[in-house]
Amino acid sequence: MNLIDTAFASLKAEGRTALIPFLTMGDPDLKTSVDIIKTLELAGADMIELGVPYSDPLADGPVIQRASERALTNSITLKDCIHVAEKAREAGVNIPFILFTYYNPVFQFGLDAFFELVQSKGISGLIIPDLPIEEDEEVRQLAEAVNVHLIPLVAPTSKDRVVRISRKAKGFVYCVSSLGVTGERADFHTSINEFLATVREATDLPIAVGFGISSREQVERFEKQCDGVIVGSAIVRTIEDAIPLLQDESKREAGLKQISDFVAKLKG
Numbered sequence: 001m002n003l004i005d006t007a008f009a010s011l012k013a014e015g016r017t018a019l020i021p022f023l024t025m026g027d028p029d030l031k032t033s034v035d036i037i038k039t040l041e042l043a044g045a046d047m048i049e050l051g052v053p054y055s056d057p058l059a060d061g062p063v064i065q066r067a068s069e070r071a072l073t074n075s076i077t078l079k080d081c082i083h084v085a086e087k088a089r090e091a092g093v094n095i096p097f098i099l100f101t102y103y104n105p106v107f108q109f110g111l112d113a114f115f116e117l118v119q120s121k122g123i124s125g126l127i128i129p130d131l132p133i134e135e136d137e138e139v140r141q142l143a144e145a146v147n148v149h150l151i152p153l154v155a156p157t158s159k160d161r162v163v164r165i166s167r168k169a170k171g172f173v174y175c176v177s178s179l180g181v182t183g184e185r186a187d188f189h190t191s192i193n194e195f196l197a198t199v200r201e202a203t204d205l206p207i208a209v210g211f212g213i214s215s216r217e218q219v220e221r222f223e224k225q226c227d228g229v230i231v232g233s234a235i236v237r238t239i240e241d242a243i244p245l246l247q248d249e250s251k252r253e254a255g256l257k258q259i260s261d262f263v264a265k266l267k268g
């Protein structure tokens with residue numbers, strides 16, 4: 001069994017929806033990322049998307065772009081990011097980790113070496129937003145060989161690809177709520193309800209929605225239709241706002257509390 005499967009099974013038994021935060025690792029530094037991951041779990045996160053900073057984050061809005069830039073000024077590598085997952089496990093964090101990376105860092109690292117490193121580092125899922133299903137066979141096989149779920153994204157424009165993508169999916173299906181890039185939004189794609197119903201029809205796997213979600217009301221709105229809700233930019237912005245506190249030893253706890261309070265509010 002994979003930790004993601006067991007987490008969704010127990011959430012379903014409790015009639016709960018997973019709250020899945022995203023953070024950029026190494027923002028503002030690696031040690032703080034481990035402390036933030038611990039804080040997110042304590043605040044109620046059910047799984048966490050661990051974002052690998054990338055120099056050309058095409059699908060990201062300004063908030064996550066800035067986080068990537070900050071992390072890359074500390075020259076954070078893919079290897080550093082995977083060790084953050086290991087450190088967080090060693091620190092006693094139990095919730096599933098989903099490594100989130102664009103394809104290039106994985107390609108540069110080398111597929112075999114990447115999956116060898118990922119194996120037994122406490123990573124249960126992998127999301128590569130710019131790797132289409134037409135080209136993901138090798139990655140999928142290597143991921144399955146080390147019991148890591150390759151989690152696909154589907155968008156409101158995916159139409160008939162939803163069935164093909166869902167058929168190969170593992171872990172859960174990531175439903176992108178809106179077109180465009182990541183970032184907090186006041187509203188979502190006009191046909192979001194039909195889109196989520198289509199994905200629900202196409203797979204027996206859990207479905208999670210992401211893009212634009214930043215408030216308890218928006219989380220509640222999606223809890224009815226989805227098994228998981230992903231929040232990235234709003235949490236990354238909270239981390240960004242807390243950086244002056246996080247980087248001052250005497251105010252670090254206050255900085256972590258700002259993040260914890262925001263996540264607890266999303267949790268309701």
Ligand SMILES: O=P(O)(O)OC[C@@H](O)[C@@H](O)c1c[nH]c2ccccc12
Nearest residue numbers: 059129182183210211212231232233
């Ligand atoms: O930031 P948002 O709008 O809350 O959306 C989640 C998103 O951050 C996270 O899942 C993610 C970060 N970078 C991405 C690139 C593509 C798809 C998804 C992502």
